[in-house]
Amino acid sequence: MSYLLKAMNRAAQEKADQKLDEQQEKINEVRDLVGGSVAAEMASFLSDGTIRRFLRARNWSTEQATKALRETVKWRRQYRPDTICWEDIAEREDEARRVYIADYCDRDGRIVFVSKPSIKSKTSGKEQMKQLVYNLEILANSSEGEQEESVVWLTDFRGWVLTTTPLSMARESIYIVQNHYPGLMALAILSNPPRIFESFWKIARHFIEARMKEKAKFVYTSSPESHRIVADMFDLDKLESAFGGRNTVAFDMDKYAARMKRGDQARGASNGSK
Incomplete structure (x- = not known):
């Protein structure tokens, strides 16, 4: 029995190794196709x-x-996201x-990305896109060695109204995520969307790829x-109370800023490296 179990484990490992080898061949092929x-x-x-x-x-x-x-x-040549x-x-x-990027992971070890669009922004749409790209760049860098999608996007829709998220901004955000940072998002959790969000979603979902739409989950606390x-x-x-968790600790801006600055330095994007 133990011999059979070992044989099965060995066969499974060999299959997994073969899959990784095949993936590496494709990775090398794409790098060659992109050009030296x-x-x-x-x-x-x-x-x-x-x-x-x-x-x-x-x-x-x-x-x-x-x-x-x-x-x-x-796009990267023009936008230079790695320098933000x-x-x-x-x-x-x-x-x-x-x-913001949470300081905890989900039970599968995936990074948690949190957005609260009902909080009114003090910046232009262009600056909001810049912040999104900044966060996506960090998420991509943090997910470098992952074999699967490794980010869970949590959005708190309490208090959301139609004017909160202009459709043009939603479309641009979706385009950036899907086209310039693909393969990152494992799930998108839409928490407590109001009824009025249904009409917005009916339009926005046309910009979302079928595979991405399957990852969107609506939850209600x-x-x-x-x-x-x-x-x-x-x-x-650890999960914020806004999403049904028990964490009621206030957002610590000093700790978050320090974490972001350390991340900037690690990827060579700090002001001192420009």
């Missing part, structure tokens, strides 16, 4: 982890992943309370079923 000069120009961006994310989001099609990467390379740092974010102390879903996913002692 581009690979040299953006060596840190065109890592195995980045190419894996693009392949994963494009069903492991080397042709589609290469096309998507080329478009993102053009904490000090570059306008009204950062206020904006970070609207959109007043629903026992939703509470079970959330409890299965998160440690409720």
